[in-house]
Amino acid sequence: MSPCDRLLVFTDLDGTLIDHRTYGFDAARPALGRLHREGHALVMASSKTAAEVVPLRAAAGFAHCAAIVENGAGILPPAGDAAVSGTEDAHDRLRAALDELPPALRRRFTGFSDWSVDEVSVNSGLDRAAASLARRRQFSEPGLWTGGREDYQIFALLLAEKGIFAQQGGRFLTLSFGATKGDRMAEITRQWRRTGEPITTVALGDAPNDITMLQQADIGVIIANPDQPGIDRLEGEDSGRVRRSLHPGPLGWNAEMLRILDELR
Incomplete structure (x- = not known):
């Protein structure tokens, strides 16, 4: 890495930049401030909706900076509002495909659109205010799977036949029409x-749906998440291209970003 390089940072939100419990990122403010002062770019990449990301990004x-929303299903342009270009009926088509599944399988998955605002909360x-924004889906449907492994494999196979794929995040299973955070990262890069x-x-x-980003970055950082199974050892860890934080959430994010910025000097 050359000392003249500008950093283009792609970051997951929940469990990474944002604390899983408090939904705050105060512990990361020192590194965020330094990134901003030194002219680097930060691209948020999350399963959150554009409506959720707009105030967080600000x-x-x-x-x-642009942001990747709904697990890679869309890109929010710089300084944009919650309007994201893409297939306008994607979420409606996804929900229709879900409802065409055998009822025994369909009942095992409940998503944000199945829940009231209070249930999402x-x-x-x-x-409640943030939960309302989280229900404003344009492309994808996060939710919870309550069935067994064998039923899940059938569930995923039937959806894949309709072009719908499942990505496990730190908290929810997100269904979308195939685009990943890594796809959008490559496009923006x-x-x-x-x-x-x-x-x-x-x-x-911090989660499996971040692996495609971590693997293609010049520097990948796996943020510790003691509440989840986490990420298995990745290619690049032996060489140091991929590293792991000691601390979880924004505390670990801050420490690792400051370390990387120091390495630029």
Whole structure:
């Protein structure tokens, strides 16, 4: 990594930049402030909706950067509002495909659209206002699977036949039409590199749906999550290209980002 490189940082939110319990990121503010002051870019990459990401992105000081929403299903443009370009009926088609499943399987998956605002709040830990924003799905459907492993395999296979794929995050199983955070990361990175400016990509995440980002980044950081099974050992850990934080959530995020920024000097 050259000391003149600009960082293009892709970060998961829940359990990574944002604390799973408090939904805050105060512990990460020192590194966020330094990223901003030194002119680096931060791309939030989350299963959250655009409506949720807009205020979070502004609060972190990176409203001028694009964001990846709904687990890679859409890209929120810089300084954009909650309108994301894409297939407008994607969520409706996804919900229709779910309802076409055998009833015994369909009952095993309950998503945000099946729940009231109060139920989303209880299941996610969000307050009612944030839960309302979380239900404003455009492309994907996060939820909980309550069946066994064999039934899940049938569930996933039947959905895959309709072009719908499941990605396990730190808290929810998210269904979408196949795009991943890694796909969108590659798209945004290509756009940046067309300018000819030297950049180093960094990706941080705590769950299996972050692996595609971690594997393609110049530097990958697996954030500790003691409440989840986590991520198995990845290629690149032996060489140090992929590293693991000692601390969970925004505390670990802050420590690892400050370490990377120090390495730039």
